[in-house]
Amino acid sequence: MKIDRITLDQMRFVVTIAEQGGFTRAAEYMNQSQSNLSRTVSLVERNIGVKIFDRTTRHFALSDEGEQFVRMARNVLEFYTREANYFRDYLNGVHGVLRIATLPSLAATFLPSLIVRFRQEFPDVRVEVTDFTAQEVLSRAVEGTIDLSITATDEDYIRDDPDRFDLLPLATEEFFCVLPTGHALANAEEVEWTQLRDESFVSFGDSSSVRRIVDRALASRDVQPAQTVSARSVSSVAGMCAAGIGASAAPGFVLPLMNVPGLVFRPFAGEPVTRTIGLVTPKGRTRTKAAVAFAQLLNTVNAKDLHLPERTTWHQGGGQRAKEHANSPSADAHTPDPRGRAQ
Secondary structure (H helix, E strand, O other), X not given: OOHHHOOHHHHHHHHHHHHHOOHHHHHHHHOOOHHHHHHHHHHHHHHHOOOOEEEOOOOEEEOHHHHHHHHHHHHHHHHHHHHHHHHHHHHOOOOXXXXXXXXHHHHHHOHHHHHHHHHHHOOXXXXXXXXXXXXXXXXXXXXXOOOEEEXXXXXXXXXXXXXXXXXXXXXXXXXXXXXXOOOOOOOOOOEOHHHHOOOEEEEEOOOOHHHHHHHHHHHHOOOOOOEEEEEOOHHHHHHHHHOOOOEEEEEOOOHHHHOOOOEXXXXXXXXXXXXXXXXXXXXXXXXXXXXXXXXXXXXXOOHHHOOOOOOEEEOOOOOEEEOOHHHOXXXXXXXXXXXXXXX
């Protein structure tokens, strides 16, 4: 038996003949000549070593072996059609998995509304979001274990190697001073970085992009806090500040995660200290259709459709600086008032 030589078209011919009840109807249905169908059936019968049809001038029926062959052929054709359609939809970005690596603050505040919009157009694409530090996000991108990397692009290892990565700037967010409500600076309209010179300070962990930017901001102003406590997670930093251990500094997308009782947020005076968020892709990396579609969404969405923190500039979709956006009704549940009141 040489069943492995039987093609999908041959299976399709045999199944159609069986379903149409004979060669004449099948030939008309498939727009084929009866002689072509007869040759195909004879070839299949030779390959499997049994008769598929019992036929005379007055009688046409499937043989017992033919019934089993048609059952098998139907299953093969249905499986092939289903999987081929799935693969076609995958190539078109309709099915599959979209794996996104990003910062914890962006996973909680920035991405959700974008994922909602994406799933409206691609409901059968499963979206997997994993949050890491900025360096870990980039490592996953280089390894190719994720499809899209959305992270801080201020990192030296990104800026110093422009030939290695393609960057799509998305947003630039300003830093705010994070203060316990009983702090001497809590009622100030703005805070000077130099006012933190002799204050206790709660910093983010060494692996955080926030930590590196804040360290540079303090050093460039010759500011050395009196005491420094560090913590890896945003919630830990927020809890320590709220307990009165010290002040801190965080960018706009992080503030909603620090919106706990006992904290206020104040803008810094002078030249803004910022963090830029962007889409980072290793050069030469081919994206899946789902990843391309999500990147196009990032490239075209308008700031008004996003829950942007106050004093955040959105660079795509025409660009817009979110000055009053934090006070709009659509953002009430997402963005804390920089003055510290939960809106």
